[in-house]
Amino acid sequence: MAYELVVVANRLPVDISVAADGTQSWQRSPGGLVSALEPVMSEAHGAWIGWSGSPDLEAEPFEADGVHLVPVTLSADEVADYYEGFANDTLWPLSHDVISPPVYHRRWWDAYRRVNRRFAAEAAQEAAQGATVWVHDYQLQLVPAMLRELRPDLRIGYFHHIPFPPLEIFAQLPWRRQVLEGLLGADLVGFQRTGDAGNFIRTVRRFTDLTTRGAVITVPGPDGRERQVRASAFPISIDSARFDALARTPEVRARAREIRADLGDPGVVLLGVDRLDYTKGIRHRIKAYGELLEEGRLSVPDTALVQVASPSRQNVEAYQQLREEVEVLVGRINGEFGRIGATPIHYLHHSYPPEEMAALYLAADVMLVTSLRDGMNLVAKEFVAACVDDRGVLVLSEFTGAADELSGSLLVNPHDIDGLKDAIAHATRMDGREMRSRMRKLRRRVLADDVRKWSQSFLRTLETAPRVPLR
Numbered sequence: 001m002a003y004e005l006v007v008v009a010n011r012l013p014v015d016i017s018v019a020a021d022g023t024q025s026w027q028r029s030p031g032g033l034v035s036a037l038e039p040v041m042s043e044a045h046g047a048w049i050g051w052s053g054s055p056d057l058e059a060e061p062f063e064a065d066g067v068h069l070v071p072v073t074l075s076a077d078e079v080a081d082y083y084e085g086f087a088n089d090t091l092w093p094l095s096h097d098v099i100s101p102p103v104y105h106r107r108w109w110d111a112y113r114r115v116n117r118r119f120a121a122e123a124a125q126e127a128a129q130g131a132t133v134w135v136h137d138y139q140l141q142l143v144p145a146m147l148r149e150l151r152p153d154l155r156i157g158y159f160h161h162i163p164f165p166p167l168e169i170f171a172q173l174p175w176r177r178q179v180l181e182g183l184l185g186a187d188l189v190g191f192q193r194t195g196d197a198g199n200f201i202r203t204v205r206r207f208t209d210l211t212t213r214g215a216v217i218t219v220p221g222p223d224g225r226e227r228q229v230r231a232s233a234f235p236i237s238i239d240s241a242r243f244d245a246l247a248r249t250p251e252v253r254a255r256a257r258e259i260r261a262d263l264g265d266p267g268v269v270l271l272g273v274d275r276l277d278y279t280k281g282i283r284h285r286i287k288a289y290g291e292l293l294e295e296g297r298l299s300v301p302d303t304a305l306v307q308v309a310s311p312s313r314q315n316v317e318a319y320q321q322l323r324e325e326v327e328v329l330v331g332r333i334n335g336e337f338g339r340i341g342a343t344p345i346h347y348l349h350h351s352y353p354p355e356e357m358a359a360l361y362l363a364a365d366v367m368l369v370t371s372l373r374d375g376m377n378l379v380a381k382e383f384v385a386a387c388v389d390d391r392g393v394l395v396l397s398e399f400t401g402a403a404d405e406l407s408g409s410l411l412v413n414p415h416d417i418d419g420l421k422d423a424i425a426h427a428t429r430m431d432g433r434e435m436r437s438r439m440r441k442l443r444r445r446v447l448a449d450d451v452r453k454w455s456q457s458f459l460r461t462l463e464t465a466p467r468v469p470l471r
């Protein structure tokens with residue numbers, strides 16, 4: 001079959017699992033990318049190429065919600081070297097301000113190249129003549145050039161969901177030039193913020209001999225003819241209407257009341273929702289909250305913090321270490337400031353379906369997004385979309401992509417614990433008028449700039465990319 005729109009991403013929008021008797025079933029998989037692209041893909045009836053989420057799993061292509069899904073098999077070694085290794089222990093920390101030190105292993109790089117080549121080959125097979133292929137995220141940065149080599153007739157777009165590091169940090173990567181050449185196989189390279197696009201252009205200027213003019217890079221083709229690659233910002237969003245609608249359903253509203261009642265009807269519910277990742281500033285947030293309790297500026301049971309920390313990349317050591325640290329901190333604060341029936345931190349190491357998330361957002365008075373570095377942070381936007389009563393305050397780290405857009409939030413530097421404490425205290429006491437006016441401003445933005453607009457804007461720009469005529 002040949003598809004006019006092919007998405008290539010590390011993960012399929014579903015996780016496939018195998019029961020003891022060998023039968024396969026699938027569930028919606030976690031992660032921001034899935035929720036961002038699912039609506040676009042079911043509308044276009046496109047093909048989606050991605051990994052099933054389990055090692056060594058061989059599965060035939062299948063249809064789900066109008067999308068043709070093509071599972072790519074990764075061996076257990078490839079999961080360790082390409083996914084946990086190069087993607088999540090080299091590129092991820094390198095792209096997030098080296099919060100955790102990136103690890104460089106040549107074996108991991110070899111696996112990254114090999115797996116990228118497999119994804120490119122699958123895309124080359126599924127795409128119709130002249131089709132559009134949209135490659136996603138840091139796990140697949142070599143795919144654009146590999147695919148162009150196999151299929152010069154395609155229009156190729158690439159979107160980078162995470163930050164693109166500053167030149168001085170990117171410079172550490174032993175394979176920096178190969179990664180740039182991989183990305184430059186695309187016609188359009190999209191980033192979350194203009195700052196990320198700027199970082200990319202600067203690294204291209206520094207580590208290649210190519211000519212750049214504003215957002216356009218000129219790349220010579222194998223036959224000597226030139227191609228132009230555009231690099232610009234397309235800040236991603238969410239399916240805002242879906243969260244808005246969910247938060248208006250009687251079931252979700254009843255569940256939100258139930259959550260508050262189960263928490264003991266505190267005066268103030270603080271909420272954090274993150275993958276358990278060292279980029280999210282979970283420790284900083286909990287430390288600030290603990291100090292506010294210690295100083296008596298907040299107290300239990302009048303205040304409760306609900307921290308959802310969904311399990312993530314659990315085989316990577318830095319994540320195991322973070323879990324230990326967060327759990328020690330939560331235990332210490334609960335031990336010190338809790339009483340029977342009055343728990344300061346409700347810590348949940350789980351992930352939840354969107355209905356439960358909407359109920360949690362609705363139940364919260366203050367949402368805490370304190371990332372140390374974050375490409376966008378879709379949780380901040382989901383919270384805003386779910387605040388259908390214009391009630392709720394968003395405390396938002398200035399180191400998120402979302403901070404560029406969401407004026408109306410209380411911006412914080414999460415490293416500045418005193419500043420963070422003041423912002424949390426202010427949020428818990430904000431008067432109703434200020435809260436409503438801030439939230440209305442936030443909602444106007446999030447409801448207007450939804451994920452459909454994002455994908456349409458990326459795809460439209462990609463469609464107008466100048467084509468190199470094929471001989």
Ligand code: G6P
Pocket residue numbers: 010011030031032033137138161162312313
């Ligand atoms: C971030 C990345 C995605 C990734 C998601 C979940 O949002 O940008 O590419 O899918 O995290 O991480 P995981 O490693 O579980 O896919």
